[in-house]
Amino acid sequence: MPPEASTENAPLRPVEPQAGDFDPTRLLEAIPLLGLLASIVASVVYGFPTGLIVIGGTLLLTGIWNLWVSLQLVAGDRPGQPEATASESETDAPSYEEEQKAFLLRALDDLEFERSVGKIDDEDYRVLREQYRKRAKQALAGEDAGDPLRQEAESIVRTYLEEQGLTGPSTTSPPPASESDADEDTGADEGRGSQ
Amino acid sequence: MWQSIPELGTGLLLASLVGAGYAFALAAISAARPHLLGAARRATYGTVALVGTAVIVLAYAFVSHDFRLSYVTRYSDRSMSFGYLMSSLWGGQDGSLLWWMFLLAIYSGACIYWLRGRYLALQPYVIATLLSVIVFFGLITLFAADPFTTILTGAPVDGRGLNPLLQNIYMIIHPPALYLGFVGCTIPFSFAIAALITGRLGNEWIVAVRKWMLFAWLFLSLGNALGMIWAYVELGWGGYWGWDPVENAAFLPWLTATAYVHSTMIQERRRMFKLWNVVLISLTFLLTIFGTFLTRSGVIASVHAFAKSDLGTYFLYYLGLLIAVTVGLIIWRFPKLRSDDHIETTSSREAAFVLNNWALVGAAVFVAVATTFPIISEAILKETVTVGPEFYNRWMTPVGLTIFALMGLGPLLGWRKTSARAFRRGFVFPISVAVVVAILHAILGARFNMPAIVLREPDPGGDVVVGGFLAVGAALRYLGSIVPIITSTLAAFNITVVVQEFWRGAAARRARTHENPAVALARCVAKSRRRYGGYIVHFGIAMMFIGFLGQAWGVSGQASLVPGQSYQLQGYTLRYERFRAEADASKEMQFADFSVTDQDGRLRGVVSPAKFIYRSHREQPTSEVAVLNSVRDDLYVVLGNFTGPTGRAAIQVHINPLVSWIWFGVLVLILGAGVALWPASTGKPVGVMRYLKLATSLVAAVGFSLLLASLSGRILPNATAPASPSTTSPPAGMDVHAP
Secondary structure, eight states: OOOSSSSSOOOOOOOOOOTTTOOOOGGGGHHHHHHHHHHHHHHHHOOHHHHHHHHHHHHHHHHHHHHHHHHHHTSSOOOOOOOOSSSSSOOOOHHHHHHHHHHHHHHHHHHHHHHHTSSHHHHHHHHHHHHEEEEEEEEHHHHHTHHHHHHHHHHHHHHHHHHHHHOGGGGOOOOOOHHHHHHHHHHHHHHHTTO | OOOOOHHHHHHHHHHHHHHHHHHHHHHHHTOOOGGGGGHHHHHHHHHHHHHHHHHHHHHHHHHHTTBHHHHHHHHHTTTTOHHHHHHHGGTTTHHHHHHHHHHHHHHHHHHHHHTTTTTTTTTHHHHHHHHHHHHHHHHHHHTOOOTTTTTTTTOSSSSOOOGGGGSSSSHHHHHHHHHHHHHHHHHHHHHHHHHHHHHHOOOHHHHHHHHHHHHHHHHHHHHHHHHHHHHHHOSSOOOOOOOOOOHHHHHHHHHHHHHHHHHHHHHHHSOHHHHHHEEEEEEHHHHHHHHHHHHHHOOOOOOOOOOTEEEEEEEEHHHHHHHHHEEEEEHHHHGOOOSSEEEEEEEETHHHHHHHHHHHHHHHHHHHHHHHHHHHHHHHHHOOOOOHHHHHHHHHHHHHHHHHHHHHGGSSSSSOOHHHHHHHHHHHHHHHHHHHHHHHHHGGGGGGGGOOOOOOOOOOHHHHHHHHHHHHHHHHHHHHTTHHHHHHHHHHHHOOOOHHHHHHHHHHHHHHHHHOOOHHHHHHHHHHHHHHHHHHHHHHHHHHHHHHHGGGGOOOEEEEEEETTTEETTTTTEEEEEEEEEEEEEEEEEEEEEEOTTTTTEEEEOOOOOOEEGGGGGGSSSEEBEEEEOOEEEEEEEEEEETTTTTTTEEEEEEEEEEEEEHHHHHHHHHHHHHHHHHHOOOOOOOHHHHHHHHHHHHHHHHHHHHHHHHHHHHHHTTTTSBOOOOOOOOOOOOOOOO
């Protein structure tokens, strides 16, 4: 059994290459699809049993090749990708933080919607909105942690606050989105307007 | 290749087992040594491909009529069309287990491909759990049910053919759909186990499994519905659900999965119900294995079950192991499974969902106990007590109606609590409509042969089974008398709730954006697909309940006619026009043609119930049901005995009101689940590989469709014949179908 996770959902961060990058080795992923196409052609020309043989042969080769690559990875004969990115070309998979952020923003949206149709009253709305916002801030902080742009922004804010003589304990924590910003993001004003 | 197919097939099964074991070991080790995760994933892909190859080899054996294989001999013959040869893959015990493993392998491959950089802390355990299940099925397939076993005495000239009951279009699509549902439950279970092992029991795994579970639930629903249609058109008793143990086995995981897809929302939103969700996911998976045990062990008698075998022992031990591991993990992680919040009031959505969970799990427990009661009574009382459909109907009706009522209540309640104002705004209109419908039903129902109250006669059989609960049983019987008006009222309530929700959503959006109503509605749905997809599913289920309600008003009759004579039943007149005999490569067919007119004398159509005698199963003639569908009712005609020289035909006629509503409801349910499953746009730029994959996939899909279309003549040579077989139950041990 593994050691206990220190925080319940502390995410591991995958290294994410740019989405638009093209890696020629990814063409190998198309082999099963090409095999399927070849089997369709074989079925039409020589009959369905032949098509089955073609697709079976493609699958067998794919299986052997993948197991061979796996053995090479275990033996260290093939360079593995950085541990956190697993093995394949996962450039477009959203991270856990992104999914959490998207989910929480949707949840906030839903909350606004429920308020706009009168399903929840103002008190419940406030309590729930605070809960979601707190979780959203945690997710956003997790997503941006270590981001140089964020550090730069924090530094600018800190400098500005120091210049204005407004430094205090709250400036040491990541700056949360302002109330008005959050309301704008989630359509809160729109919801209120329909009350 | 022809010479070595049996060895090749068995070799592939062995290679799959070795590959799965290797991938399992790598995945387990990669929890501590993450650099091996990539190797584990590659090994899984390799295993998936090997299992796929084994299935292709078996398919090739079928289409090339390789009767050296015992399985091919038992489930096919040379006269069978291409489509039925393919359905033979899962038509028997051995092939169906390989098919199960194949689908699980595809699911595993798809899940691992989808995971890629996601959920890295959970991945090793998810992969290991998936592979452990594949290993189990690999062991079973290789050592207890190898479909590549050869016949020692040599290959016969022809095979014995597929059971005629399975030679039906719905048997080509029902088992794969149900299997997709059953096997799909393994993915959420793997995530639950991974979450329990790692202690990451927050929203992470809940979000990860959301769509996987919804997908499995959709196919569980579809599989059950297709099974109902098959039973309706094939078994010829006039109904679609007989509470057969195998039907129940497919229904059980659907109940707990339904509870889960609701319960998960509470954890996502309120961080509550963590224990509920882990238990529901685990229970759903365990019930799929339990159902498989019931179907394959031969411990219960069912028209759907596979032949008795010792496979049940394997499944029983495996089930025991799974229960021990799951319960152990839940106990270990119990402190982390406590809710972060609590239910404030009973008039909240959270409270309604708790009730929903209890009602659905209660229904599952009831059905499970009733299904296994013959085994329990045999073990304890030393006598087999049969539990019949009447018993289920009597007890499940109030449970079903409670769930139906909760389905309408849930969307109207708010999180945390529902204020008096919200209560009024939400409930006044649906309740008003429901009351109006109830009054109209009470006044006008009898005029349309759909009375609001149908008095039920005491059923001695049912009361005997109820035993010590005679009084309760009698009370339920009287409650059953008013079921029609309760169901119609609740259906009206539910449908109005859904319509109102769409209306309120679109109105709120219009107030903000001033869009045209149709655009506002469409954008409202597009923005909250899960919410509105769920409402559409509710609408579909309400339609299905209306269809179930029709059972209360069904009438039946029978007659023995010669050509020229007529028979009347509740407004329908059937005139026996002629008798005809036909034949094709696989069977002889005898049809009796009836013209059907309604009470105004208008011709409604022609029905042609038939008897089919398959050359491979002459001892098992099947009765082909003929159904004349309409929105109001189905005219369902079964041909019984047939006397050749005079053409005298004995027929059974059933008028089944509102059955079509069930099938329409299923279509609406599929639409709703599709809306909920439809992916949201990420707004990210798409790489060139995506376009390449999309183009290749499209070409492959179109090519495959054209290929199937070109083969259609060979796939379904009997497509023009009326629906399908059979009042004839197969003898015990005949494989019909099973999950």
